[in-house]
Amino acid sequence: MPRSATVNQELRERSRERILTAALETFAAKGYEAASISDITAAAGVSRGLVAYYFGTKEQLAAELLDRWLDGIAALLTLQGTPDERLAAIIDATLLAAATTLPVQRLAITLMMQPTTHAVFARVEQAKTARLTEVEDTLRDIFAARGAPDPATEEMLLRATLEGITVKLAIYPETFPLEAIRHRLYTSYALPAPPTPLPIRSPAVDRLRAR
CATH class of the missing domain: 1.10.357.10 (Tetracycline Repressor, domain 2)
Incomplete structure (x- = not known):
């Protein structure tokens, strides 16, 4: 059964929050300049493409x-x-x-x-x-x-x-x-x-x- 628009929106919000949480933890651990997108994707457990889709940089x-x-x-x-x-x-x-x-x-x-x-x-x-x-x-x-x-x-x-x-x-x-x-x-x-x-x-x- 296809997911409803509400469910899809909730999943998108969860993904964004997971990425943001991982970014904050990575910035805190490594510093902003030393932290990389790869570090953040690894911490969030998501693909680089998903991070780029939601945030770009x-x-x-x-x-x-x-x-x-x-x-x-x-x-x-x-x-x-x-x-x-x-x-x-x-x-x-x-x-x-x-x-x-x-x-x-x-x-x-x-x-x-x-x-x-x-x-x-x-x-x-x-x-x-x-x-x-x-x-x-x-x-x-x-x-x-x-x-x-x-x-x-x-x-x-x-x-x-x-x-x-x-x-x-x-x-x-x-x-x-x-x-x-x-x-x-x-x-x-x-x-x-x-x-x-x-x-x-x-x-x-x-x-x-x-x-």
């Missing part, structure tokens, strides 16, 4: 992963509550995402910072300009509602701080005291202390060392 694979990463940032627009509650929720959501999606965080950091791959990141970011502008404006509105004299600078400082935390967490996942850093962020913005810890492992403050 290694850059398009990376772009799709980055696209999803940027969509995760844009999801902050849905957070509700008072300005203080929204700011606390944005901090928590960003820290939790950083801790639970380290492979894609490392990929994004690598593509952003490496001169040979920065253009890949720039192209994806440009394609998401409208959504990212919404995120920036949302943060600026929150800071304006909290009485900040320069909401744009506050937005940039918060993003830079959270991105810096993500970089350190990607380098030192075993020794980074995420919960202590979270409490310090709350204090710096005069937010009430979080009632419960984030549902992730967080070591005590000591020294950042790679393991």
